[in-house]
Amino acid sequence: xxxxxxxxxxxxxxxxxxxxxxxxxxxxxxLLIGLNIISGYGGQLSLGQVTFYGLGAYVAVLQTxxxxxxxxxxxxxxxxICAIFAAIIGIPSLRLRGLYFAMSTLGVSVVFTEFxxxxxxxxxxxxxxxxxxxxxxxxxxxxDPKSIYYLCxxxxxxxxxxxxxxxxxxxxxxxxxxxxxxxxxxxxxxxxFYIRLGAFMLSxxxxxxxxxxEAYHQLYITPEGFSFAYSILLFVALTIGGLGxxxxxxxxxxxxxxxxxxxxxxxxxEPLAVGLTFILCLRYFPKxxxxxxxxxxxxxxxxxxxxxxxxxxxxxLEGAQ
Amino acid sequence: xxxxxxxxxxxxxxxxxxxNDVSFDVLPGKLTSLIGPNGAGKSTLANIVSGFxxxxxxxxxxxxxxxxxxPTYKRARRGLSxxxxxxxxxxxxxxxxxxxxGGFTKLSGLAIRxxxxxxxxxxxxxxxxxxxxxxxxxSNLAEQHVDSLGFGNAKNVEPVRVLTAGPTVLVMDxxxxxxxxxxxxxxxxxxxxxxxxxxxxxxxxxxxNLVMDISDHIVVLDHGELIAKxxxxxxxxxxxxxxxxxxxxx
Numbered sequence: 324x325x326x327x328x329x330x331x332x333x334x335x336x337x338x339x340x341x342x343x344x345x346x347x348x349x350x351x352x353x354l355l356i357g358l359n360i361i362s363g364y365g366g367q368l369s370l371g372q373v374t375f376y377g378l379g380a381y382v383a384v385l386q387t388x389x390x391x392x393x394x395x396x397x398x399x400x401x402x403x404i405c406a407i408f409a410a411i412i413g414i415p416s417l418r419l420r421g422l423y424f425a426m427s428t429l430g431v432s433v434v435f436t437e438f439x440x441x442x443x444x445x446x447x448x449x450x451x452x453x454x455x456x457x458x459x460x461x462x463x464x465x466x467d468p469k470s471i472y473y474l475c476x477x478x479x480x481x482x483x484x485x486x487x488x489x490x491x492x493x494x495x496x497x498x499x500x501x502x503x504x505x506x507x508x509x510x511x512x513x514x515x516f517y518i519r520l521g522a523f524m525l526s527x528x529x530x531x532x533x534x535x536x537e538a539y540h541q542l543y544i545t546p547e548g549f550s551f552a553y554s555i556l557l558f559v560a561l562t563i564g565g566l567g568x569x570x571x572x573x574x575x576x577x578x579x580x581x582x583x584x585x586x587x588x589x590x591x592x593e594p595l596a597v598g599l600t601f602i603l604c605l606r607y608f609p610k611x612x613x614x615x616x617x618x619x620x621x622x623x624x625x626x627x628x629x630x631x632x633x634x635x636x637x638x639x640l641e642g643a644q
Numbered sequence: 645x646x647x648x649x650x651x652x653x654x655x656x657x658x659x660x661x662x663x664n665d666v667s668f669d670v671l672p673g674k675l676t677s678l679i680g681p682n683g684a685g686k687s688t689l690a691n692i693v694s695g696f697x698x699x700x701x702x703x704x705x706x707x708x709x710x711x712x713x714x715p716t717y718k719r720a721r722r723g724l725s726x727x728x729x730x731x732x733x734x735x736x737x738x739x740x741x742x743x744x745x746g747g748f749t750k751l752s753g754l755a756i757r758x759x760x761x762x763x764x765x766x767x768x769x770x771x772x773x774x775x776x777x778x779x780x781x782x783s784n785l786a787e788q789h790v791d792s793l794g795f796g797n798a799k800n801v802e803p804v805r806v807l808t809a810g811p812t813v814l815v816m817d818x819x820x821x822x823x824x825x826x827x828x829x830x831x832x833x834x835x836x837x838x839x840x841x842x843x844x845x846x847x848x849x850x851x852x853n854l855v856m857d858i859s860d861h862i863v864v865l866d867h868g869e870l871i872a873k874x875x876x877x878x879x880x881x882x883x884x885x886x887x888x889x890x891x892x893x894x
Contacts, residue, residue, distance in 0.1 A: 493748075500745055503734040507802075509716035510694065510726055511809060512749040567736075 325573060326480045333469050342468045348542050348580040349475035350533050355561050355572035356482045357529030362558065363567035364490060365522045366502035368421070370554045371412065371428030372628055374435045375405040375527040377549030381439065384544060387456050395460040397535045398478075405531025406524040413523040417516060432551040439546040451545030452641025458539040478536060482529050487569075489525065498522050502567075552594075557616050559597055563604045567614025573610050646707050647672045647844035648693065648724075648813045653702035655688055655868075662688045663699070664868045670813065670844045675835060677847045677855045679879075680865035684849045687729060689865070690817050693846070694726045695719045695819030707812055721749050723813035727802040729818045729848075732791045739801055740786040743773035769808065776807035778836070782828050795822060803834065813844045820851045832858040852890065856880065864889065 329438065333342060358372045382404045383397030392400065394555045415498075416427035439446045446452065458465040465471050497518040501508040508515055538544050555580070564574030578600065586593045607617050648670040655663040664686045670676045675894065678686050691697040693704055695716035703874055704712045711719050725746075731744050734742050777783040780800040799822065806814060816835075820828040830884045832854050838845060839860075855862065855876070862879040864872040866888040870878060879885050 371670075438806075469692075497748070498747065499736065500734045503736055504732045506696065506716075506728060507734060509696075509734075511745055511747075511805065512717050512721050514715075514717045528739040552680035 326476055326483075329479065330473070333472060339468050342472055343540075344580060344584055346472045346475050347478050347583065348469065348576055349472065350537050351484050351557075351560075351579050352572055352576040353475070353533040353536070354530055354557060355564070355575050356479070356486055357526045357533065357555055358561055359567065359572050360486060360498075360529070361519075361522050361526040362490070363561065363565075363571060364495065364502065365498050365519055365526075366567075367417070367523070367524065367641060368558070369427040369428045369430045369523070370425050370551065370558060371435075372526070372530050372557055373549045373551060373554040374412075374428075374432045374549075375409060375457040375530035376534040376537070376553075377544075377546070378408055378433060378532030379405050380538040380544045381452070381534075382531070382548070383535035383538045384452050384454055385445070388452070394456050394458045394539070397458075397538075398460075398532065401535035402528035402531040405534070409524045409527030410520065413520045416525060417519050425453045429460075429551055429554070432554055433476060436546050436550055441550070446546070449546065451543060451547075454538055454542040454544070465507065465539065471536075475536050475540070478532060482532070485525075485529070494518060494521055499567075556594065559601045562599055563611055565611030568611065568613040570613045570616070571611055580609065587595050645669065645671075645705070646812070647674075648846060649703075649705035650689070650693065651703040651705065653689070653692060653699045655685070655692060655697070655699045660766055662868050663865075666702070666865070666868070666870045668863045668870065668873055671861075672812065672844045673839050673842045674860040675839050675845045675858055675873045676861045676863060677845060677849060677859040678863050678865065679849065679852070679889060683867070684865040684889075685868040686865055687817060690726065690815050690846075690848055691814055694724060720809070723810075723812035724815070725806050725809045725813070726815035727817060727819055729821065731795075731798055731802070733798060733801050735791050736789065738787050738789055738858055739777065739782060739793070739804070740773060742790055743776055743786075743804045743808050744800050746776075746808030747772060747810065748787060749809070753870070772810070773804070773808045776804045779807065780804050795825075796824075796827060798821065799827075803831075811843060811881070812836065813846070815846045815848070817848045818850060820849055820854055828854050 329345070332345060336342060336345070354372060354376055356371065361367050380403040382401040385393045386397055386400050387394050403475045412431050414430070417426055419427055440449050442448065443450070458471070465474055490499070497508065497513045500511070501513060501515045501518055505515060537548075560575035560579050561571055563578055565571035578597070582593050582596050586596060604611065650669070651667050653663055653666045654661070666689065668676070678689065680686055685742060688697065693700045695711070699712070702712075703710060706719060706722055706724055708771060709722060709814070710723065711724075713751060734745060737745070750769055761864045775782065777786055780803055782797055782800050782804065785797055790798060801820075803819070820831055828851055835845060835847065835859055847855070847859070859876050861873065862876055863870060864882075864885050871884045871888060874882070880890070
């Protein structure tokens, strides 16, 4: 349903700025879908998601500019490289627990940003890189904002589909089981480290995909766009939406989109607004907005059912009289 | 020897010797109880046997395979299962899902639940889980989330998980804690039934009535030392055990 709405939206909007914001929304949503795997279902506080996002963006640009690989392959190569990089980071850091894991991923994120900013020969340094080649898939050029937007919506759908099947697979169950009780998971034969490593790699690959899409959407990438502060913002948005829920990433991405839209002219206020929302959310809905919407929806359907039942019983009583 | 063999096991935390050269066997089809006062080293022993801790010295054998350095999940795959003193359930999942996860090692294929019908794909495991839930009278709660269960019902989910796992060796850490006397009695009957399936059971328990009623062998620990082992009758009359433990619990 979400994808249907997202597909129809450009029919109502003809403003390029608005289409750009919607594309940002779709890319953020892909990022949050990836983060939701490791941090939501897996319960591991990863603050390094932006590393994979940035890496994906740089790989997508560099594979064409340095290695002359067709642009379309960037959408496959970037996630693959990010998954491998996630494995390299995950093998030592997933042996740590709780905040120690969060700190290690945060550290990697800081190192990545510094490395990119200080390697002008590879990454263009602080000045960043300009995307000179348009994205082309099977001969189709994605040069106008609407076509890039539709491509992002397609990848939102694919990312959701992958997550849907992953969570229902034995790996997804194992991941949730390990999150719920590590001792019990080990006792039923689950190799917790291996399962979490797989989840971290999948999460990194999806973030890499989002990064490559971001590169072709913005056509210009700088290390500033992949700072660790954005990692924290993403985690906050997902927590507000609801960790480990299907709609959590949508709500989180919508909150970031709404704030970007409302605070567009006052960029400095955006983190402040997200921070305040986070505090209010932790106070009133500690499990995020998703469970609140669910309970409202179920009480509403219960009321409708009750009304229907009441009206049908009164009709049958009248009939009997 | 099949079953569980603990050989010269020692463990210390800092300067405190928690287990000192402990050796005993848990035979298939027999229920061996491990008793002793608080701090005797019972839970430490259970944690070493199941792989959550490593002993300083000594060996653990599981069905004639040395598992001393093996991680917990590998021991589980070799047929060792355990329950915990404090409830360790898969929160956020239903009773049925908890039960099916017990048989994780038997699961194969990509999807556990059919994504369209939500039915559990593995029919054999599904049937075993259903039977286990019936055995412990919680099949009517199958679709409830374990978080919403009362203590008594929640306490039965771990045994259900054990049954689905189909272990050859089972370690139960204080399963009767917090249970009413009738529930404890039912638990005892259930454990006796398990021995008929040729499972080697190591029961760690403080409820002496239960222990004396259902055990084939009893091992007594005190301050990390094995002070006695034998039949319930022998243990009941052992002066060392009376002085160290039974005198208090009677």
